[in-house]
Amino acid sequence: MKQIKLLNLVLTNFKGIKHFELNASGGNVRIYGDNATGKTTLFDAFVYLLFDKDSQNQKEFGIKTLVAGKVQHKLNHEVEATFLVDEQELTLKKVFSEKWTKKRGSVTADFTGHTTDYYINGVPSKKKEYTDKVASLVDEDIFKLLTSPGYFNEQLHWKKRRDLLLEIAEDVTDQDVINSNAGLSKLADVLSGRSIEDHKKVIAAKRKEINQELDRIPIRIDEINRNLPDVNGLDKAGIESQLTELNNQIEAKQGQISDIRNGSEVNNIRKQISDIDLQIANAKNEHAQQGQQELYGLKARLQEEQSNINILQSKIKSKDQQYQMNKEYIADLTEKMDRWRSYWQEINSREFTHEADCNCPTCGQELPQEQLEQARDKALIQFNADKSNELERYKNKGLEAKANVEKTQAENEKIDFEIQKLKSQIDEKQAQVVKIHSKINESESSVKPIDENPLYQKLVQDRQALEQKIYEMQQSVETSIQIVQSEINELMGRQSALNIDLSKLAQSEQSQKRIIELEQQEKDLAAEFDQLEHELYLAEEFIRTKVNLLEDKINSKFKFARFNLFKENINGGLEEICDTTYNGVPYSSGLNNAARILVGLDIIQTLSDHYGISAPIFIDNAESVTNLPEFESQIITLYVSERDKKLRVEATKEYAKSS
Template sequence: MNKQMKLVSLTLTNFKGVKSFSLKADGQDTKAYGDNATGKTTVFDAFLWILFGKDSQNRTDFQIKTVTQDGKEVHGLSHEVEAVFLVDDTKLSLKKVYAEKWTKKRGAAHKEFTGHTTDYFIDEVPSKKKEYELKVSSIVDEDVFKLLTSPAYFNDHLKWQKRREILLEVSGDVSDEEVIASNKDLATLPQFLNNRSIEDHRKVIASKRSEINKELDKIPVRIDEVKRALPDVSGLNEADIKVDIASTKSKIEDKEAEISRIKNGTEVSVKEKEIREIEMQLMDLKNDHQQKNFAKVNEKRSEYYKAEESLDEAKRLLKQKQTEYDSEKSKIDRLNESIKELREEWSHVNSKTFDFTGDTDCPSCGQVLPLDKLQSAKEKAQANFNRHKSDRLEAINVEGKEKAAQVEQIKEKQNGYESYLATLTNEIDQKKEAVQALDKEIQDLKAGTSSLEDDPAYKDKLKESQVIKESIENLRSSTKESLEKAKHEIAKLRYKLSEVLEADLSKFNTVNQSKERIDQLLDQEKKLAGEYEKLEHELYLTEEFIRSKVELLEEKINSKFEFARFKLFDQQINDGLRETCETLFKGVPYSGGLNNAARINVGLDIINTLSKHYGLSAPIFVDNAEAVTKLIDVDSQVISLVVSEGDKELRVVS
């Protein structure tokens, strides 16, 4: 059984310019008549504000307070809305009070406006905001309530995706298996999906089609680029060029053999062998020379590193002993200070004199002691004083002598440190001089390294080499002219081979490679076209699936409504489908061409179905109700807001 919520009364005080108004509905259908700007919409705003804190446009920051004609807010007013409902025949009173907050700050003469407060009441009991909201939400969900109280909300305020979602919720969705079973053309669709949803697979298809189109667009451009890069081979014969290349290479080999025969004289060969041997000997002399020079420097550098290490060790030892010496000196200072304090204490103790301060009365009877007993007590006290004084002076003397002896011992030790420090300092100076002397020796060795060119043995070998080279030149002078001629002919043949024949042959290679590339591109184009055609077929199947599903859904959804019908897809020019959710009434779209009366009645029909689905009937506010001659029958309380030019103030008729 549906939960029923009816409006008993709605009272406005200083709300959106309405000073005072009360809608008495008593849970019955009610009409409110009024001219434009008399507050009809304000009544609906108040109804929604007291429940959800929003107006009929779903705004939370709308103007609640009363304003003057020039737009200034009127201060000092409380803005109140109180509603009384019957929820399943149980009376419920809700009230909200929106008021200004004025605060008098310390030291100020007047209060200042510091913001607003909102007070909440449930059945006249003051409540906290959270308690109030929990109470409202326990009765009805805000989004559901708006669907059930305004005929325009479903079609005018919800996006088509949300409308479609609600309709599917009401009717229940259709499974993919049911859709495929309903259309034999879809039998092959599951094998393409790979466990993807239809929507996801359409995205995959769209992505692949886009990539294929990009590749297909590039292929003609690439073919054109290859064709434009083709070299001109007109007038050339590939077979003739290959024969000419082989002939030219053979001629080059013949000329190279001729040069080799000219060069390979016996005497020249012997001399050249001697030259190679001398060059090896020169290299050995050069290596020996460098090794000797480097050995001297390295030997001296080793001595330098050892001397430097010894110097660092002496410095470290000096620093250590200096620290020990300073520590002993600090001990002497502390002992001397202690000895000074002992002397002062000895003088102070020695200067003390005996002063008898004993009791002259008998502790038993309280009478004055006899002279003989008084004298005896005085002498005894003086003897104790002298003994304590003597003991303390003796103790000070003993402690002073011990500390003086310690000072002498440390001084003797200090003398040893001073002698050792002087020895270390002198040793460090000597080691520094040794390091500097070794560094100078190294620099001198580097600067004084002898030049290889000054080595007599090296000079002799150079002269010997030069003599042999001159001998070889003399031997070759007779054959030089023949060699030059052969080399010139080889150069001409090689130029012809590389710059003419092989260049022309490479043109044919480029042509052949370009043709292969064009064939590859054409094959790729054919393959891509086949893949695109396959994707087109898959896309058709998904669209056919959507079309079949929508037909099933539309039939299932439309069966839930008496007047309203729903179109869930649009047919595109390219025969594709675009999902939508358009409300129809007698074939006329809600968003185009449908008059106000039909809009209101189709909205009421939707509310009837949604009320059954959500199990709740709530008061329906029909704005511009004057446009409807007859409202369709509904299972909820209807509050009609009627434009009436003659009513300058709101008039309520139940």
């Protein structure tokens, strides 16, 4: 087992204590003091040194010294402790200081924040190194469980207390629970692979959904009943029979009107009108062919001549482009000829000059006259040859360019001639277009409209006469038709009323069917709810059985403390809890301070054995306890003593065994 003991604890300017040194030397000590003398502050400093919190697990708490209710500034607030960890000494120190900064141009410093310095065995350390060192000793939550008798029951959430107890007792398996209770044999099939907790959640969700649906069904049935139509005295078969008879009567009346409207004489006249319509169409076609044939031919010639003009204009544009390209080519050649002529004249004007070195390059003596003349003659020959070649080259360039200019000029003369010829052709074509336009205008003005055609006029008059005859015949039968139509309207009114009654019967039948469906759904949901209730009972019976097994197993680990892990509610359901009791009295209500400390120490002893760690235990308000059990852990007890106005430390070797 890892043993952690406190050798020494020093407070400087911490929560009003200017300086105090606790020399525990790894043994048990008793600390006496009146109220507000700083007993709890020692435990606060101890926890702060390790975890930046006070003994109540609060991160935010005041550690500065107050004078007349105001903070005393520019003090270092220090806590230093020396531990014996498995026979190895370890010193930890933490210094909390104010930071004062003098701004540029200012003669006074301003408070700008706080700094915390960390030391391990007297060596300055970074915060991470410090926290890692503390963490290597023991986990924060475990340390608090092992050092404060009240932490488990007063600060740890009940679910975490429960989980910790299950961890200590080594939780029983679900199969163990099922095997211990024959009534749970069907539970495995009900769970379908889900955990008890997950299945309870499923049941709760389904029960809520079913309850909501069961609440809605009566409302739906009531709404349907309130909207049911009155069908008293209505007979579906009789209504359908009457509708069939009315439909037959209406159909017969409509046939009667059709017969009146479609008399044989009217049909004959309509046939004559159709024949006349065909003759009118033929007359229009013949008139159009006679008047338009010559006009169509003229328009076709006009289109052809305009197309020819476009072709000729396209040819002119192409030749004009070639003409312009040739002009640019001639201008370029002319410019080059001028430049080459200047080069030829410049070369032709060159004079031979010779300047030779009269001394021998080897010995430096003056060369003979004969050698000098030979060198000059050789240079002259070379000069003349080069000059002749240059003149010949530029002469040939000029002659070649001149020939190309003359050739291109001749080509442009030919192109110009062809362009003029094409323009002449365009003029001729345009003259033809003017003539054709004139002929088209004459032809269009000479064509007579169809309304002036005698045959067309006669056919139209004959058709109008026939239509007038039909109108007169129809007026004579309209009175008969109106009488029959009035009878049809009356029949259709009776038909509409019967259809309304029939729809009422259909609506009522559908509503009754829906009510039956809802009532069956209500029964099915009730049955499903009963099944869920049974499954919930099995789940809670499982929990009850498991908790009984666990409570016996857990309670066997403790000497004084006992634990209830569930309670049974009024409705018979089980609610998971984690309540600590001592001699049947709940820790949270009715248990005195001495019993609370005793229970807390009992829990610490079991947790120390479980985690394999022994740490210093701080017992506040220890004056209420007359006998404390023996512990392997170091115990620091804090007693309220009215006569001790300053903290007094008393070492003790052991505590009396509990009876």
